Amino acid sequence: MLKLSINADVKGIAASMQKYVGEQQKAVVRALNKTAMQARTAAAQEVRSAGYNIKSSAIKRSFIIDKARPARLVVTLKATGRPIALINYGARQGKNGVSVQVKTGRQVLRHAFIATMQNGHRGVFQRTGNGHKKIKRNGKVLRTGLPIKELFGPSIPQSLANDAVEKAIMAKIREKFPRILRHELDFIASKR
Template structure:
């Protein structure tokens, strides 16, 4: 589990800027926090998919957001999840192994999790392979012994493991703080304009 939190402990500065409308400070701050935490969720997907062979959608599916309220000026974006099937990353070729017929099975399957590392051969012994199960499910497997069965499905890291990458977390937190400040300014200006 990886958690990104946004908390605002003091709102005196916002109250001062609002003047005689200072009773609206908790509303201003909670709205700003909620915009910033939605940005955190979006950035978790964006930043992770830029560094790993995973889609932004796959990342965002694991993120739950707890919003701020006027009485609780904090919000959290929490990513939870187990290891992700290797097939969700980059696997080449995706052609399943063939057991019969003239067509040959691929000699080597390659897989990549991190974009910086590229794709590497899945060269274990016994070798890994792509297969279609009776249910129609296609994934990457390897045998557990020299016998054909049983086989085990292969997994990459979980989304929380990828998101906790230091570069990703730094970027997410920096953007969250910038968004929070911009949204507080915008909310204050909107309120003062409306009078």
């Protein structure tokens, strides 16, 4: 399982946040957590705009958000996940192999095929041996194409590790946090 962790550089902000106490500190915590949620959404949009053919909901589900608390004014976004099966990248069987769209444009994988296993799992597979083998079963000679292996595309953390995606996420965090914090502090001031 791969992990990608995003930690915003908030050293300058952290020093100024120490002056907030009580309700104001709760506003800082809410602002940090809301910014993390918006960064998660921005990450999903950036991965898709970078050309990866992954569903936005799957990207959002891969994130674990370690939320900020009054005692710990840090929020962490972690993307975890295994490589995604190629069947999920719009796989189509053709006479020359299987075509998939991992990034922009379709690619044909020669010698690959789509199959459904006995347990119902469907995937894109490729033979790993040297062609068909002859085996004897119940006195009959049969030809088998085993062993086979399933093919996978990039995982969500791998697609997030793209430099353009990381820069866009950090820019979104730097842009949104001051606005959200100002909004939260104004809300507290309006209640008094």
